[in-house]
Amino acid sequence: MTFNKGHLKVSNIHKIYYEEFGNPNGIPILFLHGGPGAGFSSFHRKLFNVKTHRVIFFDQRGAGKSLPIAELRDNNTNELIKDIEKLRKYLEIDKWFIFGGSWGSTLAILYGIENPNRCLGFILRGIFLGTKKEIDWFLYGMKSFFPEAHNNFTRKISPEKQKDILKWYYKNLNQSNLKIVHDLASNWNSYESSCSTLKYVERKMSGEQSLAIARIEAHYFVNNCFIKDGYILKNINKVSKIPCDIIQGRHDIICPPINAYKLSKNWLASNLRIVEEGSHSGFEDCMFKQIQESLNHIVIDTSR
Numbered sequence: 001m002t003f004n005k006g007h008l009k010v011s012n013i014h015k016i017y018y019e020e021f022g023n024p025n026g027i028p029i030l031f032l033h034g035g036p037g038a039g040f041s042s043f044h045r046k047l048f049n050v051k052t053h054r055v056i057f058f059d060q061r062g063a064g065k066s067l068p069i070a071e072l073r074d075n076n077t078n079e080l081i082k083d084i085e086k087l088r089k090y091l092e093i094d095k096w097f098i099f100g101g102s103w104g105s106t107l108a109i110l111y112g113i114e115n116p117n118r119c120l121g122f123i124l125r126g127i128f129l130g131t132k133k134e135i136d137w138f139l140y141g142m143k144s145f146f147p148e149a150h151n152n153f154t155r156k157i158s159p160e161k162q163k164d165i166l167k168w169y170y171k172n173l174n175q176s177n178l179k180i181v182h183d184l185a186s187n188w189n190s191y192e193s194s195c196s197t198l199k200y201v202e203r204k205m206s207g208e209q210s211l212a213i214a215r216i217e218a219h220y221f222v223n224n225c226f227i228k229d230g231y232i233l234k235n236i237n238k239v240s241k242i243p244c245d246i247i248q249g250r251h252d253i254i255c256p257p258i259n260a261y262k263l264s265k266n267w268l269a270s271n272l273r274i275v276e277e278g279s280h281s282g283f284e285d286c287m288f289k290q291i292q293e294s295l296n297h298i299v300i301d302t303s304r
Contacts, residue, residue, distance in 0.1 A: 014074060029298075036103045116239050166222055181211065
């Protein structure tokens, strides 16, 4: 039940696509997608209650239906945070709940640190704190659990270049030969998506959406997500009194539970929910149900 949609111009280059879904008079909830670069999908609507939630979806710069697709210029974390505020003001929302998974959890926390007075609460899934250690884990550590996926990810890289996988991908994802670029983007996305569920399944992705995810993720990772290392935990006190449900799969290989645990220890008003049969994907039944449960229990505290 989409009741409002369009493109909002946020810079001389970028227009972000947004949709409002559910009840126009319902509890406002901002949905922040992962990646970076992944965009939101129609499946994400199933998480929400159309009778009680007013959900604001948007595709971050270069992602999904935002324009131009896969654009890296003026595409950084600080600009994304500014875009969220521009969208909030444009839609005339005073305060809202923030939902984010994976990279979306990173962006949600960073937005909250900058704008705590605009946040009613948080629901975060698959915590990623944007540190260099986590990026290195993605590039190298995950092969301990998914060696076949990692082999497919790196098979086109010569042995001497495999010491810097990220630099090699970043360079080649931005070359002029589009066939090579799309093939590499497919390999990048297959690696991530194949490792996102409890059961390993090789998954393929192609087309413009695949290119956007791979190119934008590599762009963010090579720039350490445009975040000072350790910044989130050092500044979490700015949101630590705002309620937060942290939903984490026990078997999440992409974003290991240790990050969610560290966050919960520093976020005073947080509630850590470890899903024992869960992994990274929010679409697996056990994770999906826990997210829905948290979303259905949110209420606006009028005393705040």
